[in-house]
Amino acid sequence: MTMSEIFAPLKEPLIMGTAVGIMVGVIAVIAGLTYFKLWGWLYNNYIKTVDHKKIGVMYIFVALVMLFKGGVEALLMRAQTAVPDNKLLNSEHYNEIFTTHGVLMILFVAMPFLFGLFNVVIPLQIGARDVAFPRLNALSFWLFAAGAVLINVSFIIGGSPNAGWTSYFPLAGIEYNPGVNNNYYAWSLQISGLGSLMTGINFVTTIVKMRAPGMTWMKVPMFTWSSFIANIIVVFAFPVLTVALIMMTMDRQFGTKFFSTEDGGMDMLWANLFWVWGHPEVYIVILPAFGVFSEVIATFSRKNLFGYGSMVASMIIISLLSFLVWAHHFYTMGHGVVVNGVFSITTMLIAVPTGVKIFNWLLTMRHGRITFTTPMLYALGFIPIFTIGGVTGVMLAMASADYQYHNTLFLVAHFHYVLIPGTVFGILAGYHFWWPKMFGFKLNEKIGQVGFWLIAIGFNVTFFPMFILGLDGYARRMYTYSAETGYMTLNMISFIGALVLALGFATLVYNIYYSLRHRKELACGGDPWDARSLEWATHSPVPEYNFAVVPTISRLDEFWYAKKEGRDLQAGKIEDIHMPNDSAAPFWQSVVMGLFAFFFIFNEIGIAIALGVVTLIFMAVRSFEIDEGRHIHIKEIEEEERRLRGDR
Amino acid sequence: MSKHNNSVPLEYQGEENDLKIFGFWIFLGAEIVLFATLFTTYFTLVNRTGSAPTGPELFEIGPVILETFLLLTSSFTIGLGVHAMRLGRVKPMIVFYIITLLLGAGFLAVEIDEFITYVDHGATITSSAFLSALMTLLGTHGAHVTFGLLWGIAIIIQVSKHGINKRTANKAFIFSLYWHFLDVVWIFLFSFIYLKGMM
Amino acid sequence: MAQLFPKEHVLGFIGSIVLTLVALSVIQFDLSLTAALVILWVTAIAQASLQLVLFMHIGETDDKKSIYVATIYSVVIGLVTVFGSLLAMIWGY
Numbered sequence: 001m002t003m004s005e006i007f008a009p010l011k012e013p014l015i016m017g018t019a020v021g022i023m024v025g026v027i028a029v030i031a032g033l034t035y036f037k038l039w040g041w042l043y044n045n046y047i048k049t050v051d052h053k054k055i056g057v058m059y060i061f062v063a064l065v066m067l068f069k070g071g072v073e074a075l076l077m078r079a080q081t082a083v084p085d086n087k088l089l090n091s092e093h094y095n096e097i098f099t100t101h102g103v104l105m106i107l108f109v110a111m112p113f114l115f116g117l118f119n120v121v122i123p124l125q126i127g128a129r130d131v132a133f134p135r136l137n138a139l140s141f142w143l144f145a146a147g148a149v150l151i152n153v154s155f156i157i158g159g160s161p162n163a164g165w166t167s168y169f170p171l172a173g174i175e176y177n178p179g180v181n182n183n184y185y186a187w188s189l190q191i192s193g194l195g196s197l198m199t200g201i202n203f204v205t206t207i208v209k210m211r212a213p214g215m216t217w218m219k220v221p222m223f224t225w226s227s228f229i230a231n232i233i234v235v236f237a238f239p240v241l242t243v244a245l246i247m248m249t250m251d252r253q254f255g256t257k258f259f260s261t262e263d264g265g266m267d268m269l270w271a272n273l274f275w276v277w278g279h280p281e282v283y284i285v286i287l288p289a290f291g292v293f294s295e296v297i298a299t300f301s302r303k304n305l306f307g308y309g310s311m312v313a314s315m316i317i318i319s320l321l322s323f324l325v326w327a328h329h330f331y332t333m334g335h336g337v338v339v340n341g342v343f344s345i346t347t348m349l350i351a352v353p354t355g356v357k358i359f360n361w362l363l364t365m366r367h368g369r370i371t372f373t374t375p376m377l378y379a380l381g382f383i384p385i386f387t388i389g390g391v392t393g394v395m396l397a398m399a400s401a402d403y404q405y406h407n408t409l410f411l412v413a414h415f416h417y418v419l420i421p422g423t424v425f426g427i428l429a430g431y432h433f434w435w436p437k438m439f440g441f442k443l444n445e446k447i448g449q450v451g452f453w454l455i456a457i458g459f460n461v462t463f464f465p466m467f468i469l470g471l472d473g474y475a476r477r478m479y480t481y482s483a484e485t486g487y488m489t490l491n492m493i494s495f496i497g498a499l500v501l502a503l504g505f506a507t508l509v510y511n512i513y514y515s516l517r518h519r520k521e522l523a524c525g526g527d528p529w530d531a532r533s534l535e536w537a538t539h540s541p542v543p544e545y546n547f548a549v550v551p552t553i554s555r556l557d558e559f560w561y562a563k564k565e566g567r568d569l570q571a572g573k574i575e576d577i578h579m580p581n582d583s584a585a586p587f588w589q590s591v592v593m594g595l596f597a598f599f600f601i602f603n604e605i606g607i608a609i610a611l612g613v614v615t616l617i618f619m620a621v622r623s624f625e626i627d628e629g630r631h632i633h634i635k636e637i638e639e640e641e642r643r644l645r646g647d648r
Numbered sequence: 649m650s651k652h653n654n655s656v657p658l659e660y661q662g663e664e665n666d667l668k669i670f671g672f673w674i675f676l677g678a679e680i681v682l683f684a685t686l687f688t689t690y691f692t693l694v695n696r697t698g699s700a701p702t703g704p705e706l707f708e709i710g711p712v713i714l715e716t717f718l719l720l721t722s723s724f725t726i727g728l729g730v731h732a733m734r735l736g737r738v739k740p741m742i743v744f745y746i747i748t749l750l751l752g753a754g755f756l757a758v759e760i761d762e763f764i765t766y767v768d769h770g771a772t773i774t775s776s777a778f779l780s781a782l783m784t785l786l787g788t789h790g791a792h793v794t795f796g797l798l799w800g801i802a803i804i805i806q807v808s809k810h811g812i813n814k815r816t817a818n819k820a821f822i823f824s825l826y827w828h829f830l831d832v833v834w835i836f837l838f839s840f841i842y843l844k845g846m847m
Numbered sequence: 848m849a850q851l852f853p854k855e856h857v858l859g860f861i862g863s864i865v866l867t868l869v870a871l872s873v874i875q876f877d878l879s880l881t882a883a884l885v886i887l888w889v890t891a892i893a894q895a896s897l898q899l900v901l902f903m904h905i906g907e908t909d910d911k912k913s914i915y916v917a918t919i920y921s922v923v924i925g926l927v928t929v930f931g932s933l934l935a936m937i938w939g940y
Binding site (some may be wrong): 132133197200201202204205206209210235236237238239240242244245246247250251254255256257258260262263264265266269272273276578616620623624626629 | 663666667668670671674675677678679681685686688689692693695697698699702708773774775776777778779780781784798799802803805806817824
């Protein structure tokens, strides 16, 4: 490729403007870090860290940044379709934007935000010192970050993916898409997907093997349970994506014929494999959010969770059923009655355990003393809005009816009605709920609640009109329409809703700024919400070693009962604590792997192979390394505990 | 929860060893799904040969039996290697590990020769969907064996340098799990690609 | 020397050779497709279990329950992927 082809996206004034904006931002950050002499601090405290809490915070930070990029893309789409025959974006640019919006929101916002919450919360909830493999955890994060960088770089260098977040063949194939756009798709997902797989293995091992003494399976907090199930799904679903992406790369870059339209290739096989991974993926991002709601609703209703056992059972059933429904994403492909019938039934079945959970939350609140905090508002808003998403899902589950809904805005409205109240409300509830645990001060309640109402109202105004537009036959992914169609009014309402939604998300940022400035007044102790599970038993912010003494567990919500009975859970004798050493290797290995993918994208196979060898060298060095970790001594722990309790 | 249990073999002892072995089993679960996806692709595309050679035209039983024998024997020898390790006998352990890697290298040589024969018959990875699927599935297994050879060499160097201790025993044991797993995958390749293809 | 060749490993190895020879019968004799597939499935599953139990010591620790569940779960997901895809893409198309 020539230079002018590589930088072709910059010919677009909008992209040029954004690129300049990004550049200015990057320069400002670099200048700021240099001016305040923070490079060393950043390198030593964050880039080298293997501490699950810091890694969690970094996940959440990156996810928030990506949320804003995805959000701007959403606004642009709504602006483009607000009036007929709009010239704001051309068709190619629109294609790129709806593609990266989908990819970013699912893989670079929802997943990392939840992974961030896993990292911050799970080891604390089960009374562990860290995750099972701290070094691998750092590698997971940096690989995810490398993937995120790649997908964003595509915007400026070479062109973004443009075949939809599902990237169906033959459109995504080399015949119809000769640029590097979809190479970016394959490689950024591949690199971050490897990170996700490692995270899955890490957390499954952590939760199985590292629970506090006495914490048997039926005493595990619900967020940990739901995340455990989600991580199991990650481990067994992501290999499918890995293979599918490898085959996409080989088809596009080496001329194999898996999904081609000639020599026996089968384009729909891509769709099939994509959804074998893609449907479980939906449950990966929704189950942990259910876990957050369970914690939040129980805490702010001052009651224990209703139907704990049925919650666990329903999630285990969901984990299996989630692998049995994928073909409902392509009912209209034209398979026979048996196939569509089977997948219709499994799809309707999966609504049952989900319904069970809704009733459990409602019954948890019954007779409870409810306090309406920001996290609780998100949980309360979730129930009715998500139910609309669920019910329209059952409508879509009927194969014959789906021929009418397929690829219309009805579908788009449906999955936003599932993913926004489910996942986004879930992560925002978790974010407000656990913020004090991460930083030692609360977010401002008033701004948080205003944000909730803006988001909840803006969301419904944006997406409800899409149900009607879809039923009127408005196809998804259309970049414009003519005035005679009469689609304008509802599209305009939707655009206005999107502006309100954007305002709501802006309050999140303002709240960080405001609360940071008022952190003295908002400072709080270890247990600001009078909550139930173990993470609130330690200080906020959490010391490096998490618990001075690992508590022994005798029942569910041990911390709550200990509080009521006036017992100190960490009363035992303090001993030396074994901790993992920090390492910069995961960061540099991810840099190398990111570059490897980058050169691969541009078909520079020679350079890519050289970088691949460097990756192998990193692994070899790791194999030969003798790393026994280090110990935090009793004296240091006692000092730290005194300092955190405030009696220095 | 029993972190310092001395009744279990050396490779499980210590704070992290137990976790590593467990985590590796979970990783093997992911590998099972990875190969299942490749098998899915293969079975879906097996009759879509275009104008390129088909399976029955390409497959020969001779090299396949040789490959199977080499890999089965290597799985046996690495099992003996772990057994020697548990007896605390460094030298036999290293000998068994070296034999294992030599057998693995032999397997790889036969497989590469097989690929060359295919190409000589005009069957390359780009010729048809069937051949893309076949060669990717076999190639992924072969790449795993290749990676295993490199990994195995690193293990042998460390064991001969430091002897058998908690750390090296753990690494050697995890490597043995990986190697046995490759044999398990091969059994399915052997049965459902070659034998079924030649029926 | 004999200590280095424990009985279960030697028997396991002989077993795996025998199973391979049995599997080879599907191309030696003129069997019906069903009979041949039954032979292939039985020998393959037997071989895999033999490796897992005798050589990989799947059940030797306290974690055996979790490891069994994880392995069986992944095999089930793998089979669902293979046969579900074949149903959707070939048989039911």
